[in-house]
Amino acid sequence: xxxxxxxxxxxxxxxxxxxxxxxxxxxxxxxxxxxxxxxxxxxxxxxxxxxxxxxxxxxxxxxxxxxxxxxxxxxxxxxxxxxxxxxxxxxxxxxxxx
Amino acid sequence: xxxxxxxxxxxxxxxxxxxxxxxxxxxxxxxxxxxxxxxxxxxxxxxxxxxxxxxxxxxxxxxxxxxxxxxxxxxxxxxxxxxxxxxxxxxxxxxxxxxxxxxxxxxxxxxxxxxxxxxxxxxxxxxxxxxxxxxxxxxxxxxxxxxxxxxxxxxxxxxxxxxxxxxxxxxxxxxxxxxxxxxxxxxxxxxxxxxxxxxxxxxxxxxxxxxxxxxxxxxxxxxxxxxxxxxxxxxxxxxxxxxxxxxxxxxxxxxxxxxxxxxxxxxxxxxxxxxxxxxxxxxxxxxxxxxxxxxxxxxxxxxxxxxxxxxxxxxxxxxxxxxxxxxxxxxxxxxxxxxxxxxxxxxxxxxxxxxxxxxxxxxxxxxxxxxxxxxxxxxxxxxxxxxxxxxxxxxxxxxxxxxxxxxxxxxxxx
Numbered sequence: 075x076x077x078x079x080x081x082x083x084x085x086x087x088x089x090x091x092x093x094x095x096x097x098x099x100x101x102x103x104x105x106x107x108x109x110x111x112x113x114x115x116x117x118x119x120x121x122x123x124x125x126x127x128x129x130x131x132x133x134x135x136x137x138x139x140x141x142x143x144x145x146x147x148x149x150x151x152x153x154x155x156x157x158x159x160x161x162x163x164x165x166x167x168x169x170x171x172x
Numbered sequence: 173x174x175x176x177x178x179x180x181x182x183x184x185x186x187x188x189x190x191x192x193x194x195x196x197x198x199x200x201x202x203x204x205x206x207x208x209x210x211x212x213x214x215x216x217x218x219x220x221x222x223x224x225x226x227x228x229x230x231x232x233x234x235x236x237x238x239x240x241x242x243x244x245x246x247x248x249x250x251x252x253x254x255x256x257x258x259x260x261x262x263x264x265x266x267x268x269x270x271x272x273x274x275x276x277x278x279x280x281x282x283x284x285x286x287x288x289x290x291x292x293x294x295x296x297x298x299x300x301x302x303x304x305x306x307x308x309x310x311x312x313x314x315x316x317x318x319x320x321x322x323x324x325x326x327x328x329x330x331x332x333x334x335x336x337x338x339x340x341x342x343x344x345x346x347x348x349x350x351x352x353x354x355x356x357x358x359x360x361x362x363x364x365x366x367x368x369x370x371x372x373x374x375x376x377x378x379x380x381x382x383x384x385x386x387x388x389x390x391x392x393x394x395x396x397x398x399x400x401x402x403x404x405x406x407x408x409x410x411x412x413x414x415x416x417x418x419x420x421x422x423x424x425x426x427x428x429x430x431x432x433x434x435x436x437x438x439x440x441x442x443x444x445x446x447x448x449x450x451x452x453x454x455x456x457x458x459x460x461x462x463x464x465x466x467x468x469x470x471x472x473x474x475x476x477x478x479x480x481x482x483x484x485x486x487x488x489x490x491x492x493x494x495x496x497x498x499x500x501x502x503x504x505x506x507x508x509x510x511x512x513x514x515x516x517x518x519x520x521x522x523x524x525x526x527x528x529x530x531x532x533x534x535x536x537x538x539x540x541x542x543x544x545x546x547x548x549x550x551x552x553x554x555x556x557x558x559x560x561x562x563x564x565x566x567x568x569x570x571x572x573x574x575x576x577x578x579x580x581x582x583x584x585x586x
Contacts, residue, residue, distance in 0.1 A: 083231060083256055087272075117275040121256040125292045133255040167255045 076107055077162035081134075084122070084165065088115040093162055102157040104136060105148040122165060137164040200541050201266065201583040202549055203247065204557055205234035208575035210249055212267045219547055219561040222570045228270060229261065233319075236536055236579045240325040240333075244583050248333050248349055250320035258319050260290045260335075260349050273349035290350050293317050293335070293343055299356030303364030305339065305374060312365060315339045322536060322579075324379035328386065334405075336376035340367060340393040344405065355405040358391070363410065363427045367396035370430050370449075371495075377535055378431070383438045390444070390459060395420075395430035398446065400459050411459030415448060432475045433535040437484035445487050445514070447477040447535070452489055454514050465514020470501050476538035480563060481546045485513040488540075488548060488564060490533040499530035507550070509564050523567035524558065531556070536579035543584060551577025 076096045085091065096110040105128075112119045123130055128148070130136065135144045139153045139161050155161035198217040204210065209227025228234075232251045240246040245266045251259040261270045273290040295315050307313035318338040326332035335343040335352060341359055343352040358376075367374060375394055382388035389401045390411075397412040415429045422428075430449035437443065446453040446462065450473050453462040466472035471491045480486035487510050493501045500506065505524040508517040531552035541547035548564050551557045555574040558567045 081255075083253065087256070087259065117259075117272045119289065120291045121259070124257075125289070126294060131255065131257060 075159045076102065076110070076156065077159055078107065078111055079162045079164045081165060081167045083167070084118060087117055087121060090115075095159075101149075102152045103149050104143065104146065104152065104163075107152065107156075107163055108148075133168040135166050135168055137166055138162070198543060199585040200543070200547060201239070201244070201585055202539075202557065202559075202570070203237040203239065203249075203267070203579075203581040203583070204551055204574065204577060205236050205249070205536075205579035206551075206555070206575040206577050207233055210234040210237055210251075211571070211574060213557065213570050217543055219541075219543075219559060222559075224571055225267070227575075228267070229259075232259075234578065235319060236322050236581070238323050238325055238581045239583045240330040241327050242325075243330040244585055246325070246330045246348075248323045248325060250323055250335070252319040258291050258293060258317070260320070260352075262349050273345075273347075274351075290345075290352075293320070293337055293352050294354070295341060295359075296354040296356035299354070299360050303359060303362065305364050306366060306368035308369065315341070315359070315364075318373060321375045321377045322379055324381060327381050327383055334379050334381075334389075336379050336391060338373045338375040339369075340374050340376040340396060342376055342379065342389075342391055342405065355401075357401070357405065357407045358399060361399070361408050361410070363396070366425070366427050367393065368428065370394040378434050380434060380436050380444075382436075382441045384441045388441075388458075390434060390436070392431040392434045392446075394432065395428060395449075397427045397429040398431050398434060398459055411455075412462070413460065414455075414462030414464075415453065416451070416464075417449065419449070433477050435477045435479045435487070437479040437481070439482075440484040443484060443513075445477050445479060447474050447489055449473065449495060452477065452514065465510070467510070467515030467517055469508055469517050474533075475535040476533050476550060478538045478540055478548070480548075481540045481542045483511065483546070483563075486511045486563070487514065488538065489517075490538070490550065492532060498532045500532070503527055503529050505529045505531065505552070507548070507564055507567075520560075520564045520567070522565065523560075523569075529554075534578055536581075537577050539580050539582040541582045541584045547582070549580050549582055551580045553577065 079093045098110045138156045202213040209230045211226030214223045229251045235250045237249040247263040249261040262273045263270045304312035320335045322336040324334040331348045342355045378392035380390040387404045392398045399408040400411045401408045416423045417429045420428045432447045434446045442458045444455045452466045454465045455462045474492045504526045506519040510517045531554035538550040546563045548560045553576040557570045560567045
């Protein structure tokens with residue numbers, strides 16, 4: 075079971091109040107986790123990754139185990155602690171703007 | 173004879189009651205988009221007491237909301253954020269509840285392809301000619317989707333709605349907002365390399381559907397100008413003859429003008445009024461030719477313009493000091509009204525602040541209702557929404573402290 079923490083506005087969009095849990099088959103990567111997240115919450119499509127390019131939106135960052143994984147390959151394995159559900163995969167909005 | 177007289181009197185009485193009943197039952201719903209959410213203001217036909225609901229989509233920029241003329245309970249909203257991108261929201265109950273079309277709240281996806289992609293606005297990459305547009309530094313730049321500025325529901329089908337977007341293009345949904353397809357003929361006109369972003373981006377902000385001709389659509393872009401389609405959006409022609417803009421290399425160019433807003437009285441659809449960056453303009457031939465009608469305005473820079481619901485020669489603008497100082501002239505919030513189609517303008521000040529006021533009124537932030545005594549409404553960047561129930565003679569704030577207002581639309585309810 076993969077745990078994902080969403081920022082406030084995306085929790086509202088997905089109508090969830092807490093972290094979400096996902097079943098992900100195969101390797102646990104940014105891509106497979108986000109694919110599973112968008113499959114379970116289709117209203118998030120385009121809000122984390124750009125529709126066409128599947129690139130991370132510029133003002134969002136990905137964290138896990140106190141590390142910024144934003145610039146890692148989307149196909150790189152996430153830390154074991156995320157894969158085992160011990161630690162969440164965190165989507166966070168950059169602190170910018172007003 | 174007696175029966176005839178009685179019948180006549182009886183008929184009069186029934187008509188009187190019908191009018192009274194309609195006035196009693198009618199109401200107004202104002203849809204307000206702000207920098208930090210949407211608000212819905214409701215009143216009965218007297219328009220003196222208002223109920224305020226919101227914020228809906230708190231914390232998000234709501235560039236525009238608009239209700240279907242066919243089904244007033246159907247409202248579309250553009251919700252956007254620099255962080256999370258573009259979201260389309262829809263209400264089917266007059267704004268009480270909302271959902272993203274095709275993805276009801278919290279509903280898990282079923283296996284298979286996406287049920288909808290209501291927030292996906294993909295430019296038609298097959299459209300010819302493929303063009304770039306002019307960037308701020310004069311170089312060419314590819315089209316990049318930013319947000320939806322304006323939503324225009326069809327006059328005949330609640331499932332059909334048009335979207336004006338940044339970077340400038342027009343999209344249409346025929347399934348209630350679930351899927352969007354560009355009408356590529358607009359960018360395909362071929363003048364794209366001469367279009368350029370204004371200070372607010374290169375936005376298609378105005379869409380007007382001609383009630384007398386379902387094939388005719390008007391749009392306006394900052395900074396490209398106004399365009400018209402006479403074939404339902406397949407092909408477009410620039411309609412900027414008569415516009416003169418000193419700030420572009422050729423002041424009389426076919427495209428490149430910074431049109432801020434265009435308005436039409438639906439009962440006289442061939443007459444259009446325009447607030448250009450500078451200059452208030454009028455066309456009597458569906459945009460083919462324009463003439464300036466700024467007349468005695470204290471400044472003819474501004475954003476909003478609208479037309480009285482029943483008097484097509486009565487037009488409203490809010491002059492703004494200049495394009496360097498985006499606030500009202502002399503610290504006074506004044507709506508200017510002409511009753512003669514332009515040139516002769518009178519300031520409307522009763523109930524509006526006449527000192528120390530430095531707000532702006534953005535291009536989509538004025539609307540009129542269709543009640544007997546036409547109501548006029550506008551919102552400011554200071555968060556006030558003002559209402560006049562007497563065609564502008566006097567004004568009252570409905571709310572004073574909302575986030576900066578981006579758009580105001582009115583639904584006249586029966």
